[in-house]
Amino acid sequence: MVIERKDMKAEVRERLRGGEGNTEILHLVNCEKEKNIRMLAEMTLQPGCSIGTHNHDSETEYYIILSGSGIINDNGADAPVKTGDVVITGGGSSHSLCNTGDVPLVLHAVIVTY
């Protein structure tokens, strides 16, 4: 099945997970119809916006940074992220992500459940 971008569901979440500003989410797939995947989305954080700290239990989230840069808090430790990096968070670990740059931070978010 081919899904065109114009047919994907877009939403804007305010202060996602207690973060700052908005998280723009384009749902690439309706995961309610899929198995072992809870999210497959493109997310955009404008400069200064963030996703707050949250855990991933019984699932793993993969962030694939498509453009921009920021700071990830990876289970308690801050680390820079930039275009091309991947962040893996699962098995009860936590993360948060802030766009500390001056251009949009765009990423693919994939959450695989187990």
Place this chain on the structure above:
Amino acid sequence: MVIERKDMKAEVRERLRGGEGNTEILHLVNCEKEKNIRMLAEMTLQPGCSIGTHNHDSETEYYIILSGSGIINDNGADAPVKTGDVVITGGGSSHSLCNTGDVPLVLHAVIVTY
């Protein structure tokens, strides 16, 4: 865990699944260490290159087209794909993909198992 692009495993597969030319694969994650995910990769097909027809049993593959265009054979039917499109193939369905354009066709491939 943050993985930088320079530390990801790259490989070139010739005539992947019986297709034409090469498929350049950058493994974003070592999926041997992960659960319910068999591939998370960036794939590049140069013009004229293709991935041959193959099935996905007990798993679903998601192609997220990052740039370029081509033709997907989606379980027997040809359809055009372009930047921003997503292709879902699972539950025993088959697909093949050919870069019929004149620029590289780049995509993220995600295979979720079940």
